[in-house]
Amino acid sequence: MQADQTAIILIGYQNDYFAEDGILxxxxxxxxxxxxxxxxxxxxxxxMAPTEATLISTPIIFTPDYExxxxxxxxxxxxxxxxxxMRGRRGSETIPEFGPYATRIMEIPGKxxxxxxxxxxxxxxxxxxxxxxxxxxxxxTSICVDSTGRSAFERGYRVAILSDCTxxxxxxxxxxxxxxxxxxxxxxxxxxxxxxxxxPAGIGL
Numbered sequence: 001m002q003a004d005q006t007a008i009i010l011i012g013y014q015n016d017y018f019a020e021d022g023i024l025x026x027x028x029x030x031x032x033x034x035x036x037x038x039x040x041x042x043x044x045x046x047x048m049a050p051t052e053a054t055l056i057s058t059p060i061i062f063t064p065d066y067e068x069x070x071x072x073x074x075x076x077x078x079x080x081x082x083x084x085x086m087r088g089r090r091g092s093e094t095i096p097e098f099g100p101y102a103t104r105i106m107e108i109p110g111k112x113x114x115x116x117x118x119x120x121x122x123x124x125x126x127x128x129x130x131x132x133x134x135x136x137x138x139x140x141t142s143i144c145v146d147s148t149g150r151s152a153f154e155r156g157y158r159v160a161i162l163s164d165c166t167x168x169x170x171x172x173x174x175x176x177x178x179x180x181x182x183x184x185x186x187x188x189x190x191x192x193x194x195x196x197x198x199x200p201a202g203i204g205l
Contacts, residue, residue, distance in 0.1 A: 001160075001197040004052035007131045009152075010105065011116060011138030011145055013041070013098060014059055016084045016091035018139075023084040023091050027140065029170045034139070038097060040164045041137055044191040045101050051198060054129050055105045058116035060085050060144075061092045068112045075143055076113065114147035123155060133158045135194060136186075137165035141177045149186050159186035162194060 016022040018038060020031075028034045048055065062068055064087065066080045079085060085092045098105060110120035117123050126134070134157040136149050145166050153159045161182045168174035182188050189197075 001133050001194075001199065003198050005131060006133040006135060006198060007054040007056055007126055007129065008044070008048060008135045008137065009116060009122075009148060010041070010055070010057040010098075011136065011148060012060070012140065013057060013095050013138055014085065014091065015093055015095060018095045018097075019091070023082050024079075027169055028167055033167050033171065033174070037137075037139070037165055037167045038095070040162075040191050042097055044137070044162070044165060044194065045098075045104075047195050048198070049101055049104045053198065054126075054131060055101065056122070056125065057094060057098070057105050057107050058111045058120060058122060058148075059092065059094060059107065059109070060111045060113075061087050061109070062112065063087055075140075114144050115151050116144065116148040117151045117155070126157070131157065133160065135160045135162060135189075137162045137191075139167050141166045141168035142173050146177060146181065149182065153185040160189050160194065161186050162191050163188050164190045164192075 016024045018034060019025060045055070062085055069076055069080050072080055108120050108122050108125060112119055134152040136145055136159070138145055145161065149159050149161055163178045168177060178188050
């Protein structure tokens, strides 16, 4: 996997999910799971930052009146009800643990739903950077991770999903998606697998 043709898409690394007082922190059943995901993600970023890989975050942020959501259902209805990811509040901010990588991570705004490609410039940015491999990390496995992964596949990218850098709402959900759903369109890797495969520009597949 050639580094300069690879993009790491970071989904949902915001305080409302990852901070202990985040509004949606309780969506993840096991606190230890989300802590492990964060630790693995930081390890992956530490080692990927010096490479030529493109690092991208796609935060979801809404205006205070949630005017972007018209008759929302499911998780989006819940987000509006509990007022999560509201612009100007701490919960919508990128987690502080990403601070050391702020100059390396490109933030692409505009995500208002489950799919990081919808309403954003993500596809244009990937095309402009010559990206062929899309690697996905973040939360939540069955929602934004899956939606974005499928969309990347449909756009012709080779997709990998990091099993130890993603989290479902429950351990059962995480296991089911990694074993039964993601392999239908993506390769499931650990972040260690990824690091072993990434090659400097001009080397590798």
